[in-house]
Amino acid sequence: MEKGKANIDYNNAVIRIHGLEKAFDDYEVLRGIDLELFQGENLVVLGRSGTGKSVLIKIISGLLSPDKGKVEVLGEDISKLNDRELQALRIRIGFSFQNSALYDSMTVRKNLEFPLVRNRKGITRKEIDTNVESVLEAVGLSQTINQMPSELSGGQRKRIGIARTLILNPEIMLYDEPTAGLDPITCIEINDLINEVQQRYNTSSIIITHDLTCAKSTGDRIAMLLEGQFQREGTFDQVFDTNDSRVKPFFDYNFIK
Amino acid sequence: MDTTDSTPIPEAPVRRKRGSKLKKSINDFFFSMYQINQFILKFFREAFVPPYEFKEIVRQCYEVGVRSFTLISLTGFIVGLIFTKQSRPSLLQFGATSWLPSLVSIAIMRALAPLVTALIAAGKVGSSIGAELGSMRVTEQIDAMEVSGTNPFKFLVTTRVLATTLTIPILATYTGFIALFGGYLNVAVNEGTSWRTFIEQVFEPLTFVDFTASLIKSIVFGFTIGIVGCYQGYNSNKGTEGVGKAANGAVVTAMFLVFIEEIVIVQISSWFR
Amino acid sequence: MDAKENRRAIIVGLFLALGLAIFIIGVFTLGGQSKSFAKSIHISAVFDDVAGLKPGNNVWFSGVKVGTIKEIRFVGTSEVRVRMSIDENSQQYIHRNAGVHIGSDGLIGNKIIVIDGGSPGAPIVQDGDQLQAAKLLSTDDMMKTLQQNNENLLSITSDFKLLSHKILQGKGTVGTLMADSTMAVQLKASMRNLQIATASAALMAKQLNTFSNTMNTKGGLADKLFTDTTTFNRLKAAANQFQAAATNANAITENLKTTTDKLNSKDNAVGVLLNDPKSAEQVRSSIANLQQATIKLNDDLEAAQHNFLLKGFFKDRAKAKADSIKKAQGK
Ligand SMILES: Nc1ncnc2c1ncn2[C@@H]1O[C@H](COP(=O)(O)OP(=O)(O)OP(=O)(O)O)[C@@H](O)[C@H]1O
Ligand SMILES: [Mg+2]
Numbered sequence: 001m002e003k004g005k006a007n008i009d010y011n012n013a014v015i016r017i018h019g020l021e022k023a024f025d026d027y028e029v030l031r032g033i034d035l036e037l038f039q040g041e042n043l044v045v046l047g048r049s050g051t052g053k054s055v056l057i058k059i060i061s062g063l064l065s066p067d068k069g070k071v072e073v074l075g076e077d078i079s080k081l082n083d084r085e086l087q088a089l090r091i092r093i094g095f096s097f098q099n100s101a102l103y104d105s106m107t108v109r110k111n112l113e114f115p116l117v118r119n120r121k122g123i124t125r126k127e128i129d130t131n132v133e134s135v136l137e138a139v140g141l142s143q144t145i146n147q148m149p150s151e152l153s154g155g156q157r158k159r160i161g162i163a164r165t166l167i168l169n170p171e172i173m174l175y176d177e178p179t180a181g182l183d184p185i186t187c188i189e190i191n192d193l194i195n196e197v198q199q200r201y202n203t204s205s206i207i208i209t210h211d212l213t214c215a216k217s218t219g220d221r222i223a224m225l226l227e228g229q230f231q232r233e234g235t236f237d238q239v240f241d242t243n244d245s246r247v248k249p250f251f252d253y254n255f256i257k
Numbered sequence: 258m259d260t261t262d263s264t265p266i267p268e269a270p271v272r273r274k275r276g277s278k279l280k281k282s283i284n285d286f287f288f289s290m291y292q293i294n295q296f297i298l299k300f301f302r303e304a305f306v307p308p309y310e311f312k313e314i315v316r317q318c319y320e321v322g323v324r325s326f327t328l329i330s331l332t333g334f335i336v337g338l339i340f341t342k343q344s345r346p347s348l349l350q351f352g353a354t355s356w357l358p359s360l361v362s363i364a365i366m367r368a369l370a371p372l373v374t375a376l377i378a379a380g381k382v383g384s385s386i387g388a389e390l391g392s393m394r395v396t397e398q399i400d401a402m403e404v405s406g407t408n409p410f411k412f413l414v415t416t417r418v419l420a421t422t423l424t425i426p427i428l429a430t431y432t433g434f435i436a437l438f439g440g441y442l443n444v445a446v447n448e449g450t451s452w453r454t455f456i457e458q459v460f461e462p463l464t465f466v467d468f469t470a471s472l473i474k475s476i477v478f479g480f481t482i483g484i485v486g487c488y489q490g491y492n493s494n495k496g497t498e499g500v501g502k503a504a505n506g507a508v509v510t511a512m513f514l515v516f517i518e519e520i521v522i523v524q525i526s527s528w529f530r
Numbered sequence: 531m532d533a534k535e536n537r538r539a540i541i542v543g544l545f546l547a548l549g550l551a552i553f554i555i556g557v558f559t560l561g562g563q564s565k566s567f568a569k570s571i572h573i574s575a576v577f578d579d580v581a582g583l584k585p586g587n588n589v590w591f592s593g594v595k596v597g598t599i600k601e602i603r604f605v606g607t608s609e610v611r612v613r614m615s616i617d618e619n620s621q622q623y624i625h626r627n628a629g630v631h632i633g634s635d636g637l638i639g640n641k642i643i644v645i646d647g648g649s650p651g652a653p654i655v656q657d658g659d660q661l662q663a664a665k666l667l668s669t670d671d672m673m674k675t676l677q678q679n680n681e682n683l684l685s686i687t688s689d690f691k692l693l694s695h696k697i698l699q700g701k702g703t704v705g706t707l708m709a710d711s712t713m714a715v716q717l718k719a720s721m722r723n724l725q726i727a728t729a730s731a732a733l734m735a736k737q738l739n740t741f742s743n744t745m746n747t748k749g750g751l752a753d754k755l756f757t758d759t760t761t762f763n764r765l766k767a768a769a770n771q772f773q774a775a776a777t778n779a780n781a782i783t784e785n786l787k788t789t790t791d792k793l794n795s796k797d798n799a800v801g802v803l804l805n806d807p808k809s810a811e812q813v814r815s816s817i818a819n820l821q822q823a824t825i826k827l828n829d830d831l832e833a834a835q836h837n838f839l840l841k842g843f844f845k846d847r848a849k850a851k852a853d854s855i856k857k858a859q860g861k
Contacts, residue, residue, distance in 0.1 A: 061404045083408075091406040101401035104392070115405040168405070312535065318542045326545065427549030434552050460559050468557060530586065 007202065008220060009039040014172055014204045015060060020069035021228075022055055029055050031228030033069065037172070037204050042194070044207045044215040046239075046250060047225030053208045054098060056225070057174040060206070061095050062086050074171060091119050094165030094203070098176040100157040102149035108160055109145050112136065115168050135163040138200070139193060155186035159193065166197060173197060173205040179214045191217045212236075212254035296488050303408070304415040313416040321382050321417070322424030326431065329377050333432035336373055337439025340364060345447070354448060358458035361440040366463055370433035371471050372519060375478035378425050379511040383486040386417055387507030390490025391500040399491070414491060418483035425479030426472060433471075470526035477518050485511040570597060570615040571657040575630045575643070578663075580610045583632055583641040589614045590633075591645040596620035599643065614643060616655070625652040631664040 015037035022030040029052035037043050047053050058064040059071060062078055071078040076089055103111050112132045116123060136142045139159040149157060158178060165173065178194065179187040191214050197203060198218075209215055215222055215236060222239045224232040226246050232239050240251045341361050348354050390413060393399050402409040437459060444450050486507040493503035580602060589597040597616035605611045616624065628648030634641055645661065655661070 058400070063400050063403060087406050087408070090404050093404065095401065095404040097397045097401055099396055101397040103398055103401075104396070105389075114402075114407070119406045164401075164405070315539050315542050316535070318546070319538045323541055323545050423546070427546055427553075430549045430553045430556075456559070463560055465557075465560060468560060472553075 007199075008041045012039040013037060014039050014074055015206075016070075016072040017060075018070045020056075020059065020071060021067045022052065022059060022064065023067055028228060030059075030066075033228075033230060035223065035230060037206060039204055040198070040202055042198055042205045042207060042218050042220045044209060044219030044222045045225060046209065046212075046215060046222060049210075051225045052228065053225055054176055057095070057176060057206060057208065061090060061093050061174060091115070091168050092171045094162075094168065094170035094173045096158075096162045096165050096173065096175045096178060098180065098208075100149075100154075100161035102152075102157055102160055102164070104149055106149075107145075108136075108141075108147050108149070108152075111149065111160065112164050112167055115164065119168060131167055135167045138166065138196070139163040140189075155182045155190070158182065158190065162190075162193060162197070166201070169201060171203060173203045175205060175207045175209075177208055177210070179209060179211045184213075187211065187214060188217075190214070194218045210250075212250060292492070293488060296491075297484060299410060300415060300418055300484060303411045304419060310412055310416045313412060314419055317416045317420035318424050320385075321378075321420045322428060325378060325381055325424075325428060328381060329374055329428050329432055330435045332373060332377055333370070333435040334439040336369055336432075337361065337365060337436030337441075338443055339439075340369065340436075341440040341443040345443070355458075357444055357448075358440070358450070358455050359462045361444075362437065362459035363462050363467075365433055365436045365440070366459075366471060367467050368519075368523075370436060371429045371475040371478060372515070373436075374425060374429040374432045374475060375482065375515045376512060378421070378428065378479070379482050379508055379515060382421060382425075383482045383507040383511045384504045386421075386483065386486030387489040387493075388500055388504035390414075390417075390487055391493035391503030392497075394491060394493050394503075395495055395497065395499050410491075414487040417487055418480060421483030421486075422476060422479040425482065426475040429471070429475035429478075464530070466526055466529045470522060470529075474519065474522050477522065478515050481514045481518065482511045485514065570617050571621055571655070572600065572613055572615050573655055573657070573659045573661060574611055574613045575661045575663045576605060577610050577612060577632065578608070579632075580612060581632050581641055583612065583643065587641050587643070589616065589643045589645065591620060591624055591628075594620070596624070596645070612643065622654055624655045625649060626655050626659060626661075627652040628655070628661055629664045630661045 013036040015035065017033050017035040020030055020033035020035075021028070033056065035043075045053050045056070055064060059066050060073060060078070062081070065079065073089060074092060076085070078086070078089075081089060102108075103114065106114065109132060112135060113128055116128055116131060120127075132145070133142065136145060139162060141156055141159055141163070144152060144156060144160070149160070152160065162175075162178070173194075175194065178190050182190065194205065194207060195218055198205060205218075207214070207218055219236060222232075222234065222236050223230045224239055224247060226232065232242070232244070232247060240247065242248065341357060344357060344360055344364075345354060348356055348360065390399070393413070399409045399413065402412065441450075441452060441455050444455060445452075489503040489507040489510065493499040583599060583602060585599050585601060587599045588595045589599065597614050597620070599612060599614050601613040603611050603613075624645055625648035628645050630643055630645050632641055633644040
């Protein structure tokens with residue numbers, strides 16, 4: 001499955017990060033991140049476990065606050081927003097969590113409705129239903145509408161999670177390890193879904209992954225997080241054209257050489 | 258899934274430790290006091306500004322109040338019945354069994370109804386709030402809520418705390434009423450007292466101070482159970498272990514606080530007697 | 531809002547409404563008793579001894595709770611001033627010349643202040659008035675009297691036992707009896723003792739009666755309590771028996787007195803008496819009667835001891851006494 005033609009606007013960065021630092025207690029996770037995400041682009045972030053990939057996208061969505069540096073999302077400086085403005089910005093960003101984070105106490109339908117009902121005041125029942133059905137169809141899980149999250153498989157949960165973020169038509173998608181723990185066929189389906197979302201809704205995305213197949217098939221650009229900074233950046237081939245012992249094992253492990 | 262562990266590459270950064278253990282635990286203590294304080298303040302900031310989560314409050318009232326009703330009324334009934342039964346012999350020694358209604362009434366209305374309700378609710382409601390929010394925290398459902406434009410504190414915490422604060426006094430009222438009924442059954446079987454006479458004697462020794470103190474008590478208990486359960490769950494650590502800790506912590510802390518509050522309020526109310 | 535949510539909302543509504551209703555009914559029932567929120571006036575009284583009265587104890591008037599003790603404080607050398615608040619609604623029934631005394635509202639010994647007496651002619655009490663305290667009639671005092679009586683009677687009984695024994699042995703004639711002058715002296719002393727004891731028993735009976743009447747006043751907790759058990763009746767019966775025994779003893783004493791008076795009237799009179807078999811018979815039966823009456827009195831005292839109310843007081847001393855009483859009756 002080759003990646004389709006992406007429509008990227010390199011003059012328009014939807015996310016601009018400069019000199020971002022973040023520490024927990026004494027542990028400096030991010031030590032000077034510089035990053036731009038362009039309109040319509042799929043950016044894949046690679047990195048070892050615990051290097052702060054999830055922390056990075058949580059800062060982007062305002063779940064964590066940076067210690068230092070500037071984070072600009074859709075033209076707004078995250079640290080300068082009040083609660084209401086932050087909330088308004090957040091619904092323009094879709095966040096697909098590492099472990100789906102479906103609401104256990106609600107059915108799939110309720111899960112999908114939740115962002116709609118809470119953010120689109122005065123929306124009619126019919127509009128809600130159409131929206132829910134259309135995103136469910138987009139992720140190919142129409143039959144699960146009345147099931148509880150606990151009744152779904154990991155891959156299904158992931159797709160419902162993506163569907164729930166898509167329902168608000170976000171301009172930016174943040175995928176945290178969308179394919180982790182899934183079988184190869186489901187991985188391929190998810191990769192296709194990510195690409196389809198990019199083309200269908202014209203979203204810009206950050207995709208965090210350890211899975212180089214996923215990186216290769218979805219990423220327009222790859223950035224590698226090493227020691228708290230993006231030290232290697234470029235296309236897939238550019239990034240892995242190296243003998244750096246911090247980078248090469250990723251490639252060797254994924255494409256057994 | 259960690260796919261990189263088996264390959265020999267430079268070490269990932271390791272957390273450094275600094276300072277003595279004691280210093281750390283003292284710091285932790287004051288920090289958690291501060292956090293609890295902030296949590297309570299945040300509740301008051303969020304709970305009384307629109308938009309109000311009426312629907313969710315109703316749902317929580319259902320979960321907290323209606324769902325606990327059977328358990329609590331059964332307990333109340335048994336407490337009333339047993340308490341009367343057990344008090345009978347000592348009063349019988351003085352030939353004073355006609356004092357039973359007054360005795361039972363004072364015990365139930367002043368102490369047992371709010372306390373029993375609070376303890377049962379701490380066990381049932383407090384732990385389930387702790388566990389529910391804990392698992393929502395651990396599985397990032399709370400984060401998910403936040404990034405999808407819903408204030409999770411308002412949606413999850415204020416609704417639950419309001420629900421417990423509202424329904425636990427109501428439950429305590431039911432407990433008191435049903436416990437009295439349990440006491441009445443025992444008295445009726447042994448003395449053949451009528452319900453009317455019984456109720457008259459029940460209200461004989463009671464004053465408004467008793468009523469007010471019990472009402473305030475159960476409101477405070479309700480608030481405590483709600484806020485402790487939410488605090489434990491909302492701030493639980495990552496990992497499934499965190500869920501268990503949150504549930505356990507919610508029960509233990511809430512019960513402990515309930516007893517402390519009981520002592521304090523009884524003391525205060527005795528100044529008004 | 532779907533159907534499930536609606537149903538839930540209705541259930542929650544019912545749940546809250548019913549709970550609230552129960553609470554409000556409770557508040558109104560309580561309010562109906564008009565114990566609190568009612569205005570009150572403050573009056574006071576000075577006592578020598580308040581017998582453990584505490585702030586918060588009740589104040590009764592005609593057996594109805596009309597207020598509570600607010601404050602107890604020493605005044606002068608050892609007197610105690612008790613300040614009490616009286617419900618404004620009851621104020622109109624209490625007159626300035628009413629007396630107060632300390633009583634007890636039941637078995638557990640809750641002390642109360644009882645307001646009684648007062649004539650309708652006198653003005654109604656006002657805030658700040660002081661009522662006259664009556665001498666304390668406490669259970670403790672009664673117990674003391676009872677105990678004393680008991681001891682007295684015991685000695686009298688043994689005296690009489692000795693006397694009557696001698697009469698029986700002394701060939702049945704008063705002559706023999708009266709010939710012994712020490713015997714006459716003894717008889718006289720015994721009679722005096724009995725007289726005192728009888729008077730004391732009569733007083734005792736009166737006190738017991740008042741005591742039980744206080745308890746019997748309508749509406750009080752004690753009333754309910756006593757209505758509930760037979761204790762009150764027993765107490766009442768005991769009082770009646772005391773009264774009867776006392777009257778009886780009194781009559782006998784009178785009787786004996788005339789006889790001894792005759793004995794005492796000098797010279798020949800004694801000779802006449804001695805030779806008069808009728809008189810001798812009279813003395814003999816009188817003494818027998820007296821013995822009966824004393825035993826009866828003793829019985830009553832014993833009954834009183836078994837009365838739950840007096841139990842605590844006698845508990846320690848009961849055993850020795852009971853034994854000797856039993857022996858006394860054994861013959
Ligand atoms: N809320 C937090 N409090 C304290 N430490 C945190 C917190 N969140 C993350 N960390 C720490 O920051 C480091 C980076 O965590 P992060 O979740 O970003 O790793 P990651 O790169 O996403 O790893 P993985 O690939 O396993 O998901 C970890 O060592 C983690 O312990
Ligand atoms: Mg992660």
